[in-house]
Amino acid sequence: MSEAADERPGDAPAPMSAEKTPVRGPAELVLVSAIARRFYLDGRSKIEIGEEFGLSRFKVARALETARESGIVRIDIRLPTRLDAELSDRLRDTFGLRRAIVVAAAEDPAHTRQQLGTVAADLLGEIVTPDDVLGLAWGRTLQVMGAELTRLPRCTTVQLNGVLSARTDGAGSVETVRRAAQLSGGPAYPVYAPLILPDAATAATLRADPGIAAAFAHFDRLTTAVVAIGGWDEHSSTVYQSIDPALRERCAALGVRAEMSAQLFDADGAQVRTELDDRVLSVSAAQLRRVPEVVAVAGGEHKTEAIAVMLRTGLISTLVTDSAVARGLLD
Template sequence: MSEMAGRQSVEGEIPPVGGEGAPARGPAELVQVAAIARRFYLDGHSKVEIAKEFGLSRFKVARALDAARESGIVRIDIRLPALLDAERSDRLREAFGLHHAIVVAESGDPLQTRRQVGTVAADLLSEIVTPDDVLGLTSGRTLEIMCAELTRLAPCTIVQLNGVISDHPNATGPVETVRRAAHISGGSAFPIYAPLVLPDAATARTLRADPGIAAAFGRFERLTKAVVAIGGWDEQTSTVYQTLGPDERARYAEMGVRADMSAQLFDAKGEQVHTDLDDRVLSVRAEQLRRVPEVIAVAGGAAKAEAIGIMLRTGLISSLVTDAAVAKVLLEE
C-alpha cells in the first residue's frame, strides 16, 4: 500500500524477530500479529474493533502493534513527492522558527527550479489562505510564476504591495498577478498602476493621493497574509537595484545595504537602512509588514542565499518557500 504522505507495508514473509537475545515468537503469534497489523494499518480498524474481533484487550492489541513494528512485520516509510526536500524543510523551519518552510529539491536547471518554487508556493497559498483574508502580493519573477500556477484560492481580497518597474519589459506584471489571483479567488483586486521608484518624494506623495493607489495603500494595515520577494544588492537579483543609477547603487552599498524586500533596504545584520529612497517608492513599509500575521517569502537561487538569510534575521518573515541550494547554505550558517 502506498500513500503520498506516508506508507505502511505489512509483509507476508516472516522476518527475523527481535534483536539478539530476544525471545523467539512462534508462527501462530506471528500470524496473529500480522493480522492485527493488517486490520489497523491497511483496513483502518480501531484498536477497540480489533480487540473485539480477536478476543483481546486493547492493551494486548497495542502490544501486538508494537511487536509488528519492532520485528519488521510492519515497516513505516514517510514519503513526499520527489519535488520536496522534507528533511531540509523541517530543519529550516526549526532553525529559524518559521510557521512554514517548504524546500524544493534541486533540479539541476535554475529555470526549472524557479518554476518549481513558484508552483509549490501556489499550492501553499491554496492550502493556507482562508475566506475573508486580505492577501498582499509584491512583484517578482517567481511570484508571477506562482500566480500563473494558481488554480484555486479561497475568496479573499488581493492587494498589490508595490508599484511596477517602469522600465522593465514586463512592467504590468504585478498588476496582472493581482488581477489573476483575484479572478481565481472571486475576491476584490486593488492594483497599483504606478512605478515603484519615483524621481523625487513630491511625485511619490502626489501619486499616493491618487484614489486608486490610495485604495490599495489603505488596505496595508488590514493585511492578514502577504507574499514577498527578496533581492540581494546587485543587478542580477534585485529589481530595485536595476532602477537606480550607478551613484545611488554605490552610495547605498557604502551605507551597508546587502538585501531588499519590497523596496525596503537592509544591512548584513538584518537592520533596516533608511535612505532617501524611503520617500521615493510606492511600496508597503517594513513596519507594516511586521504587523502582518503571516509573511511568506518566495525566493530561490544560490545567488540569493545571503539576502534570504539576512531577511530571515529581520523577523519580518514567518514562512519561506525556497530551494535546496539556498536551504543548504542557510543550514550550514
C-alpha cells in the same frame, strides 16, 4: 499472538536472551498481520480490533509493536521528490520559522524558479482562509506562483508595490493580483503605477490617486503577505537595476545588503533609510511587521546572503526556498 503467550498478573516472566529475537509461529504472525491491516489500512481503533479478536487494548498495542519489529509493517515517510523534508525541518527549527519549505535545487535556475513558484502556489491554496486580506509583491518567482495558482478561498487580494515599468514583464504583479482575485472571487486592489518614481513629489501625488490609495489603505489590514527577496547587486535585485549608479553606491556605502519590496536592509537585518523610501510605491517594513503571516519566496545560491539578512529582520514567518540556499543558510 496466543492468549497463553500473554503475561498474567503474578506470572514470572519467561527467561529470554536479550540477544535473541523470539521465534514467532505462523498462527501468531497471521494474527499480528490481520490486526495490523485493520489498524493501518482500515483505520479501525484498537478498541474495535480488540473486540473483534477478543483481546485487550494493551494486547492489540503489543501486536502492532510486534508487526513493526518483525518487519510485517514498515513505515516509510515520503514526500514528493521536489520537497526536502529534512532540510525543511532543520531550516524551520534553526531560524524559528512557522514554516520552511525546501524544494530540490536544479541545475537550470529557471527550473528551480518554476518549482518554487509551483510549491508557493500550492501553499497559498493551503494556508489562505476565507475573508483573509492577501498581499502579493512583485518578483519573477511570484509571477510563476501566480500562473500556477489553482485554488483560493474567497479573500481580498492587494498588490503590495508598483510595477517595474522599465522591464517588459513589469505588468506581472498586476496580472498575479487579478488572477488570484479571479480564482477567489473576492475583490482586487491592483496598483497601476511604477514602483520607483523620479522624485518624492511625484510619488506623493500618485499615492493620493483614488485607486492607489484604495490599495494602500488595505496594507494595515493584511493577514497574509507574499514577498520576494533581492540582494544588492545587478544579478539579485531588480530594484538595484532600476536606480541610478550614484544612488546604488550611496546605498552600498550605507551597508545595504538586501531588499524586500524596495525596503533596504544591512547585514544585521536593520532597515537602512535612504531617499528611495520617499520615491517608491510599496508596503513599508513597519506594515509588514504587523502582518500575521509573511511568506518569502526566494531561491538561487546568489541570494543566500540576502535571504540570511531578511531572516535576521524577524519579518518572515514562512520561507520557501531551494536546497542549495537551505544548505548555505544552515552552514
